[in-house]
Amino acid sequence: xxxxSQDPRHKITKRGQNxxxxxxxxxxxxxxxWYRQTLGQGPEFLTYFQNEAQLEKSxxxxxxxxxxxxxxxxxxxxxxxxxxxxSAMYLCASSGRQKTLExxxxxxxxxxxxx
Amino acid sequence: KQEVTQIPAxxxxxxxxxxxxxxxxxxxxxxxxxxxxxxxxxxxTSLLLIQSSQREQTSGRLNASLDxxxxxxxxxxxxxxxxxSATYLCxxxxxxxGNLIFGKGTKLSVKP
Numbered sequence: 187x188x189x190x191s192q193d194p195r196h197k198i199t200k201r202g203q204n205x206x207x208x209x210x211x212x213x214x215x216x217x218x219x220w221y222r223q224t225l226g227q228g229p230e231f232l233t234y235f236q237n238e239a240q241l242e243k244s245x246x247x248x249x250x251x252x253x254x255x256x257x258x259x260x261x262x263x264x265x266x267x268x269x270x271x272x273s274a275m276y277l278c279a280s281s282g283r284q285k286t287l288e289x290x291x292x293x294x295x296x297x298x299x300x301x
Numbered sequence: 302k303q304e305v306t307q308i309p310a311x312x313x314x315x316x317x318x319x320x321x322x323x324x325x326x327x328x329x330x331x332x333x334x335x336x337x338x339x340x341x342x343x344x345x346t347s348l349l350l351i352q353s354s355q356r357e358q359t360s361g362r363l364n365a366s367l368d369x370x371x372x373x374x375x376x377x378x379x380x381x382x383x384x385x386s387a388t389y390l391c392x393x394x395x396x397x398x399g400n401l402i403f404g405k406g407t408k409l410s411v412k413p
Contacts, residue, residue: 190344219400228305228390228403229345242400277344289335290401292345 188212190293192278198299199268206264207296211280218261219290220253221277222246229277235261268300303328307391307404314381315412322376322407324391329369332395336365336376339388339406349376353395381411 191210199205211218216237221229232251234242237258247253250268255261265272275295281288304327314320324334333352337345349358349365351374357366364377378385388406 192344221401226405228392228405229401230403231400234400279345289347289350290345291347292337294344297342 190278190280190291192276192293192296194296195294196297196299198301200301201268201270203268204264204266205268205298206262207276207278207298209261209263209278209293211260211278212291215280215282215291216258217281217288218255219279219281220261220263221279221292223275223277223295224273232263265298268298270300273298273300303331303393303402305391305393305402305404307389307407309407310405311408311410313410313412316381316383318381318411319377319379320381320409322378322389322391322409324374324376324404326372326374326393326402329372330395331369331393333393334365334367334374335392335394335401336363336374337390337392339390341388345390348389378409381409383411383413385409386411 193208218235220232223229231244232247233253235255250266253263275297277295279290279292281290306325308323335350336348339345351358351367362379367374388408390406392401392403
């Protein structure tokens with residue numbers, strides 16, 4: 187068990203550029219979540235996958251954001267035409283079979299800075 | 302809409318003290334409540350998970366309690382150590398929203 191891995195750890199980009207983040211969940215976990223956290227706030231839910239199916243999306247996930255989880259393994263989160271307001275820590279988490287009963291295990295996050 | 306509040310926002314204590322962190326939530330229809338620890342610039346580490354049918358969970362020097370009817374949880378840390386310094390986040394699962402809803406956290410500083 188190597189835990190949840192996220193790549194890259196840090197990303198600096200210019201406004202208007204596209205960025206993509208990757209998350210590798212714990213191997214036996216079938217649920218994967220994306221959260222966003224800004225300074226001094228708790229994480230906010232963005233979206234959730236069960237296997238390869240994207241089951242829930244927050245209103246925070248504008249049409250510039252897209253997430254995929256091909257084959258139900260790793261996931262990617264892409265932000266198109268980045269804005270300064272997108273600057274945040276993007277956290278990935280995974281959990282096991284029972285959504286309501288399982289602990290969420292978080293990765294170390296990707297810190298995005300949009301200049 | 303579920304809202305989670307944590308008090309205090311920050312806490313500084315001398316090493317060795319016992320302390321209590323508070324968490325309250327507005328919708329008592331939850332499945333579980335989790336306490337996390339977050340070190341600066343890092344992800345979250347799960348500390349304790351309490352199912353809605355449980356009243357408390359213990360792990361080492363940590364004890365978390367849950368009172369669903371009053372919408373409250375506490376995290377008790379015994380014999381605090383400088384290594385306990387971090388932000389502690391409370392999160393609830395369920396209620397009016399179907400995913401984990403977080404408070405803003407309590408930033409704990411334990412002075413040697």
